Amino acid sequence: MARATKTRSSKRGPMKGEGRAAPRNGSPAWAIRRARGVQVAESRALGKLGWLVHGFSTRPGGASVLDGKPALNLGFTDWDERERVAANREKFAAALDAREMPLVTLRQFHSDVIHVAAAPCTEAPKADALITGTRGLLLGVQTADCVPILLADTRRRVVAAVHAGWRGTLARIVVKTLGRMTMEFGTRARDVVAALGPAIGRCYEVGPEVAQAFAAQFPSAADWFDGPFEQLAHGEEPLWLPWLTMMPPGHVLPPPRVQLDLRASNRWQLTDAGVPEKQIAVSELCTACRTDLLFSYRREGAKTGRLMAVIGIK
Numbered sequence: 001m002a003r004a005t006k007t008r009s010s011k012r013g014p015m016k017g018e019g020r021a022a023p024r025n026g027s028p029a030w031a032i033r034r035a036r037g038v039q040v041a042e043s044r045a046l047g048k049l050g051w052l053v054h055g056f057s058t059r060p061g062g063a064s065v066l067d068g069k070p071a072l073n074l075g076f077t078d079w080d081e082r083e084r085v086a087a088n089r090e091k092f093a094a095a096l097d098a099r100e101m102p103l104v105t106l107r108q109f110h111s112d113v114i115h116v117a118a119a120p121c122t123e124a125p126k127a128d129a130l131i132t133g134t135r136g137l138l139l140g141v142q143t144a145d146c147v148p149i150l151l152a153d154t155r156r157r158v159v160a161a162v163h164a165g166w167r168g169t170l171a172r173i174v175v176k177t178l179g180r181m182t183m184e185f186g187t188r189a190r191d192v193v194a195a196l197g198p199a200i201g202r203c204y205e206v207g208p209e210v211a212q213a214f215a216a217q218f219p220s221a222a223d224w225f226d227g228p229f230e231q232l233a234h235g236e237e238p239l240w241l242p243w244l245t246m247m248p249p250g251h252v253l254p255p256p257r258v259q260l261d262l263r264a265s266n267r268w269q270l271t272d273a274g275v276p277e278k279q280i281a282v283s284e285l286c287t288a289c290r291t292d293l294l295f296s297y298r299r300e301g302a303k304t305g306r307l308m309a310v311i312g313i314k
C-alpha cells in the first residue's frame, strides 16, 4: 500500500487517502483530532452521533518509549511498564472527554466469542467483541494490525467494538456481533453505522492455508486477495513448481504468498448482512506502512504497542 503523506498539523485535518465512503458534501469520512498531546482518528459518521463517544488511538505521544520516541501504548505488553500503559489509557480517555466512563477491555484470543457488557467488569472477559446498551461504559478492543470495528445502532442506541484478525474475519465475528445485537436489543442492520479503523492493508501476506480457508467460506474471497490466489486456494498446478527444478540443489523456494485485505472482507460481510454501504466507513491507513503513526506487530514484532478503538454511550 502506498505510503500516505503525513497528517496535517491543523487541529482537525483530513487524512490524505481517507476519502472512501465520503459523504455527499465531499468532506472526508475520517479525521484526526488532536487533544492532550495525542492524535485520535475519528469516523465522521460516528462523530455526528451526539449520544456516543468513539475514537481510534494512534502512536505518537504517551508515556511509553519506543525507538526513543514517546508512544501511546494502550496494551499491557511484556516490554512496557503497567504504570505507563495505565497513564496512556488515562490520557486517551481524557482526549475523548471520557475519563468518567469505566473502560471495558477483553482478553482477546482471535475467537468469535462476544461479550455483552451491562456493568463495569472487574476482570477483562475472554472474548473478541463487546456490545453494550448501557450508558456510561467505554468499550475497547486492542489491535496492532487486526481490524478494529466499531458499530452503532442509531435507532436502539446500542454500540459494539469488534477485534477482527484473519481468524475472526474467517469466523464472521462482525456478522455474529450484529446478530447478537439483534437478539439482545432488536437491532436492524439498516440502522447500523460502522467504522473499520486503521489496520494492516493490502500488504498483509498470508500463506496457502489462509487462502484455502477463505475460499472455502466466501464465494467472493478472490476479491480480497492480491497475488496467485486461485493457485493457492484451489490447489491448482502451482506456478512456482517449474522454478523449483531450476534451483541449485539444497535451495528451496519459499512457498508463494498472497496478500489479504481484511477490511475488504469485513466490509463485504457487513453489506451482505444488510448494513447499507453508505453507512460503512473504511479507513485506508495501513499499520504496517505507517509505523510513524500506528503500531504493527507484523512489521515490528513483539516489541510494539497496541492501538485501541473505543466506543460508548454517553
Ligand SMILES: [Zn+2]
Binding pocket: 001, 200, 201, 202, 203, 204, 286, 287, 288, 289
Ligand atoms: Zn501496508
